[in-house]
Amino acid sequence: MAVKGVGELDRQYNGADLRVGIVHARWNAQIIEALVNGSIKKLQSMGVQDKNIVIESVPGSFEVPWGSKRLIDRQKARGEPLDVIISVGTLIKGSTMHFEYIADATTKALMNLQEKVDIPVIFGLLTCLSEEQAMARAGIDPGHTMHNHGEDWGAAAVEMAAKFGPNAF
Secondary structure: OOOOOHHHOOOOOOOOOOOEEEEEEOOOHHHHHHHHHHHHHHHHHOOOOHHHEEEEEEOOHHHHHHHHHHHHHHHHHOOOOOOEEEEEEEEEOOOOOHHHHHHHHHHHHHHHHHHHHOOOEEEEEEEEOOHHHHHHHOOOOOOOOOOOHHHHHHHHHHHHHHHHOOOOO
C-alpha cells in the first residue's frame, strides 16, 4: 500500500520559520519541473514562505550533490542559512550501465552530504526503468495513476527540519 503525504502521518508541521533549498537537475525537464512544483506547493501549504524557498538548477542528477553543498555554503555565507535541502533529479534506465553508476554515486553522495552539512537532505532522486514510470511518479502521466512525489519531498523537508533541523533544539 502506498502512503501519500508522508508529512501528515502523525501530525501537521509548521514551516513558517523554515528556510528551504531546492537543487534540481535540468535533465528530464518536464518531469523535474512537475516534481519541483509539487515540492513548492506542499512547502507553501505547510507554511513555508516563498521568500524562504531558494531554488537552483544544475545540468544533471550527478551534479545535484555538489550543487546542494554549494547552495548550503552560499546561503550560510550570506547569513541566510538553510534548515533543509531537497535534492531533485530523475534517472531513467537506458541500454547501458550508465544509469546504475549515476544512481549509485548520486545516492551515496546525497546520503553522505547530510553528515557534512549537518542539515537534513531530502532524497528527491527518481530512479525509474522507463519514462512512463517517471511521469507517473511526477503525477503527469496520462492516466494519473500516481501522485506527485515532489509533494512527499516537500512534506518530508518540513517534518525533518521541524524535528531535527538547527532550530529544533
